[in-house]
Amino acid sequence: MAIYDLKCESCGHDFEKFVPGFLKEEHKQCPECDSRDVVQKFNSFSIGCSSSASGGSCAPPRSGGFG
């Protein structure tokens, strides 16, 4: 089970999709305008966490305190 953060590129609607497994193309549909032009958003803690270059000082997020 997983929850994916998605965003509709057509109308800009942000929504979450609850998927029992991996996200498939068939799951990428906007509930507002039924557009298939939906992209998956990245989790905020994964942005700016590049392991290359400057050594990589990336601490994993502590459970319970996120959000």
Ligand SMILES: [Zn+2]
């Ligand atoms: Zn939409």
